Amino acid sequence: MISVIEKWFPNVTMNASIFWNSVGQTFEMTIIVSVISFVISLILAIGLVVTKKDGILSQPTVWNVLDKMVNLFRSIPFIILIAALIPLTRLISGTAIGVQGTIFPLIVGITPFFTRQIESALNEVDTGLIEVGQVIGLSPFQIIRSVYLKESIPSIIRVTTITLISLIGLTAIVGVVGGGGIGDFAIQYGYQQNQLDATYACIIILVVIVSVIQAIGTFFSRKLFH
Amino acid sequence: MSLDPLIKFSHVEKVFPNKDGQPRQVLRDVNLSIQEKSIFGIIGHSGAGKSTLIRCINGIEKPTGGTVSFSGKLVNTLKSSKLRSLRQNIGMIFQQFNLMPSRTVFENIMLPIKYRHINRAEARQKVTRLLEMVGLPDKASAFPSELSGGQKQRVAIARALIDDPKVLLCDEATSALDPQTTQDILTLLKDLNHRLGITLIIVTHEMEVIENTCDFVAVLDHGKIIEQGNVYSVFVNPKEILTQRFIATTSRLELPQEIIDSDLLNLTGKQKLVKITYLNGKAMVPLISFISRNFNVDANIVVGDIKILQQKPLGGLVIVLDGLESDIKKALDYLGKQEIRLEVQNYDKRN
Numbered sequence: 001m002i003s004v005i006e007k008w009f010p011n012v013t014m015n016a017s018i019f020w021n022s023v024g025q026t027f028e029m030t031i032i033v034s035v036i037s038f039v040i041s042l043i044l045a046i047g048l049v050v051t052k053k054d055g056i057l058s059q060p061t062v063w064n065v066l067d068k069m070v071n072l073f074r075s076i077p078f079i080i081l082i083a084a085l086i087p088l089t090r091l092i093s094g095t096a097i098g099v100q101g102t103i104f105p106l107i108v109g110i111t112p113f114f115t116r117q118i119e120s121a122l123n124e125v126d127t128g129l130i131e132v133g134q135v136i137g138l139s140p141f142q143i144i145r146s147v148y149l150k151e152s153i154p155s156i157i158r159v160t161t162i163t164l165i166s167l168i169g170l171t172a173i174v175g176v177v178g179g180g181g182i183g184d185f186a187i188q189y190g191y192q193q194n195q196l197d198a199t200y201a202c203i204i205i206l207v208v209i210v211s212v213i214q215a216i217g218t219f220f221s222r223k224l225f226h
Numbered sequence: 227m228s229l230d231p232l233i234k235f236s237h238v239e240k241v242f243p244n245k246d247g248q249p250r251q252v253l254r255d256v257n258l259s260i261q262e263k264s265i266f267g268i269i270g271h272s273g274a275g276k277s278t279l280i281r282c283i284n285g286i287e288k289p290t291g292g293t294v295s296f297s298g299k300l301v302n303t304l305k306s307s308k309l310r311s312l313r314q315n316i317g318m319i320f321q322q323f324n325l326m327p328s329r330t331v332f333e334n335i336m337l338p339i340k341y342r343h344i345n346r347a348e349a350r351q352k353v354t355r356l357l358e359m360v361g362l363p364d365k366a367s368a369f370p371s372e373l374s375g376g377q378k379q380r381v382a383i384a385r386a387l388i389d390d391p392k393v394l395l396c397d398e399a400t401s402a403l404d405p406q407t408t409q410d411i412l413t414l415l416k417d418l419n420h421r422l423g424i425t426l427i428i429v430t431h432e433m434e435v436i437e438n439t440c441d442f443v444a445v446l447d448h449g450k451i452i453e454q455g456n457v458y459s460v461f462v463n464p465k466e467i468l469t470q471r472f473i474a475t476t477s478r479l480e481l482p483q484e485i486i487d488s489d490l491l492n493l494t495g496k497q498k499l500v501k502i503t504y505l506n507g508k509a510m511v512p513l514i515s516f517i518s519r520n521f522n523v524d525a526n527i528v529v530g531d532i533k534i535l536q537q538k539p540l541g542g543l544v545i546v547l548d549g550l551e552s553d554i555k556k557a558l559d560y561l562g563k564q565e566i567r568l569e570v571q572n573y574d575k576r577n
Contacts, residue, residue, distance in 0.1 A: 128324040134286055136338035136385070137313040146340065151328050226327050226369045 011195035019198075022185035023205055025099050029171045029181055033106040034164055040111050044070065045118035046144055056130065056140045073112040078173055081109055102171070102179035109170050114163045121155035122148050154225040161217025165210050172206070182206060231259035232297060232392065232425055233283055239291030240278055240449070252278045253289070254449045260442075262392070265419055265426040267440035267457070269433060269472055275449040276429040280395050283427065284316045285309045297392070314338070317386030317424075321398035323378040325370040325385075331357070332366040335385045356384040360414060376407035383414065393425045394418070400435060412439045433472040437461065437535060445469045458536045462505050463567070478531040479503070479542050481571075493546065498554055499528075503542035503567040513564065514545065521557040523549035542566075 006013045048066050051059040076084070082105045086096045095101040125148055133143035149156075175183025182202050190199030240253035252275045260266045270276045281287035282294045285301050294301045296312065304312060325334050335353045357363050360380040370378055379399060386394055396415065400408040416439055419426050428440060436443050436457060444454035445468060452466045464470045474480045479501060486499070493499065502513070514525045525545045532541030547554050561568050 126322075126324070128320060128322050129326060131286065132318075132320075132324045132326075135284060135313060135316075135318045136389075137310040138338075138341070139310065142341050146337065147326070151326060153328065224328070226371050 009197045009201050011189060011193075011198050012201045015189060015198075019185055019201065022180065022182050025184075026168065026171050026181040026209075029099055029102055029106060029174075029179075030164065030167055032103055033110060033171075034160075034167055036103075037107050037111045037114050037163075037167075038160065040107070041114035041118050044111070044115040045122055046148070048115070048119045049122045049148065050140065050144065056134070056143055070112045070115050073108065074116070078105075078109045078170055079176065081105060082174065082177055097178040099180045102174040102181075106167070106170055106174065110163065110167050113166060114159075117159035117163055118156060121152045121159050124155050125151045154221045157217055157221040157224065161214060161221070164213050164217075168206065168209060168213075229261060230298065232262040233260040233427075234258070234295045235279075235282070235292065236295075237292035238279075238282060238289045238294060240275070240282070240287065241290045252449050253282075256292070256449075256451055258444060258451065258454070260425065260427065262425055263419070263423045264442055265416070265428065265440045267428045267430065267436040267443040268446055269430055269436055269443060270446035271431060274446045276431075276446055277397055279446065280397055280427060280429045283393070283395060284313050284318060314389045315391050316393045316395060317383075317389070317391040318395040318397065319379065319382045319386050319399045321401045323370070323375070323382045323402075325378055325381055327370055329369075330366065331362070331368050331370070331373075331381050334370070334381055335388055338385065338388050352388065353384070356387055359387075359418075360384045374407075375403050376410060379403065379407075379411055380414070383411075383418075387418070387422075387424075390422075391424065393427060396426060396428045396430075398429060398431070401430065401432070408435070409438070415439065433476045436472075437476050441536070445472065456536075458538055458540065461535055461540055462503065479529055479544055481529065481544055486571075496548070496551055496554075498547045498558070499544065499571040500547055500558070500561070501542060501544050501569040501571055502561065503569075504532075504539065505565050505567060513561065513566070514543070517547075517557040517560060521549070521553050521560065523547050523553050523557045525557075544571075 012019050044066060048063060048070075049055060050057040051063040051066070053060060053063070055063075073081075085105045085108060089096045089101055089104045092104050093100050129147050129151060130143060133147040138146065171179070171181050172183025172186070175181055175185070175187050178184065182205060186199050186202040189195045190202060235256045235258040238253055238256040239251070242250045242252055244250050256279060268276050268279060278287050282289050283296065283301065285304060289302050296316070299312070301309075301312065325331075326337065329337065332353055335356060336349060339349060353366070354363075357366060360383050362377060362380050362384075365373065365377065365381070370381070373381065382399075383394075394415070399415075400411050403411060412435060415426055415428075418424055426439075428435060430436065440457050442455065443457050443460050444451050445460075445466065446452070447466075447468050453460060453464065453469045460469060461473055464473050481499075486493070514527065517523060518525050525547055527543055527545050529544040530541070531543075532539055534540070547557060549557075558568070558570065
């Protein structure tokens with residue numbers, strides 16, 4: 001087995017510890033960014049849903065500001081966003097390179113997408129159910145918790161899966177600007193040193209990670225759907 | 227009617243602003259008084275404003291003019307926290323049941339009191355009692371997706387009753403159900419009215435629901451109440467064309483044109499097709515034999531229908547009168563003086 005890997009992936013075998021370190025960095029970035037971004041996105045998405053025109057706390061001005069902000073950040077290509085954010089990233093993280101320097105731009109890059117995803121999951125909740133919440137005398141906060149969130153758990157899991165997969169894509173892009181992770185490895189060894197086996201190893205590991213995330217997401221989304 | 231009504235609408239108006247700049251008036255000068263413990267029906271075609279009207283009672287919709295009061299309190303000026311406690315007195319059920327799909331039957335029924343400081347064990351017992359009352363004692367742990375439409379509506383009724391409300395608003399509650407299930411749900415609602423004294427407000431587009439269930443009825447047309455009153459008197463003597471049309475849907479006295487045209491009746495020019503509707507419950511007077519004996523006319527009974535509405539008979543006959551023109555006229559004059567409604571139907575036979 002090992003000899004087969006050595007035969008097909010000579011450069012990866014030579015730099016095995018760097019390779020696995022990159023995989024670890026990808027996980028590190030994905031987990032930290034997804035947790036922080038999930039919290040921010042959830043708050044923004046709830047904000048968008050409740051303040052919309054016929055929402056339970058309708059505030060058209062607030063909705064407009066949130067909506068335009070999300071659109072603004074969504075329209076900037078990620079690679080440009082990273083460059084644009086460099087001064088701010090340095091201010092917040094102390095550095096603009098390495099895993100530490102990528103967390104902030106990744107959060108800014110993925111949160112608008114994540115927000116839209118969760119917003120659509122919350123909007124799938126039947127308006128009749130929201131009306132029930134009002135009719136039985138629940139407060140807006142209780143409606144958010146017991147109707148919006150409770151009824152959209154399977155959808156939120158589904159969109160979180162989609163977002164995680166997009167996020168892994170973004171963590172590879174930060175490799176271009178020296179961000180670390182699998183993308184960084186693929187560029188340094190696969191692209192710049194023309195070691196094609198390094199590129200393929202990165203592809204294989206990414207396919208495996210994405211498949212596992214998708215399988216877990218599908219499993220829980222189905223299990224919780226009635 | 228010296229009692230103060232439980233619910234009172236005074237000159238209620240509702241105008242929805244429209245995106246196209248053209249505002250849409252949904253309720254026009256609605257005046258209603260609903261007595262405690264009564265069963266009040268509101269009938270109208272879809273788009274007549276029924277759903278908006280019923281939602282003014284629990285403040286889900288706010289009138290743009292006039293006032294709505296509940297137990298003497300003005301609903302349309304209540305602050306949101308006061309409105310929420312008011313809503314605990316007003317249960318509501320819907321056409322699409324609106325059960326929470328991710329919660330079991332038990333959790334659905336508990337939802338209205340979930341955030342209150344309550345005795346868990348007592349609440350548990352109450353849910354069990356309610357499930358028995360609506361006829362689903364063994365479904366506590368089922369999910370809504372495992373229930374039939376009628377069962378879902380029963381769960382929704384139990385959920386609406388958890389707070390011991392004074393009123394149950396039923397918004398087209400039987401419109402998604404088959405006729406047999408509709409009957410079962412209406413029977414259950416009537417039973418709850420008798421046993422608990424809960425006031426029912428039933429919004430529907432089906433006159434049969436009104437006929438089977440309600441004490442009072444209001445007919446809503448384009449946001450205006452065009453007729454209202456005791457169900458029996460409205461059925462016996464409907465004034466508005468729309469009301470008559472709604473009642474016709476429940477009556478077997480309406481002869482389809484096909485039958486009038488067919489050889490079945492074989493009407494000739496001098497015969498008269500006459501519809502008699504009994505008023506004031508006087509269905510037992512032998513009118514037909516009297517006119518045939520005294521005016522020398524033949525009276526052929528084509529259709530007869532009688533039913534009991536609010537313990538009083540309601541119905542009539544469709545007859546064909548044959549004989550000399552003068553005799554028919556005399557018979558019709560006689561009938562016209564009786565406590566019945568007489569309609570000489572036109573039968574322009576199409577050849």
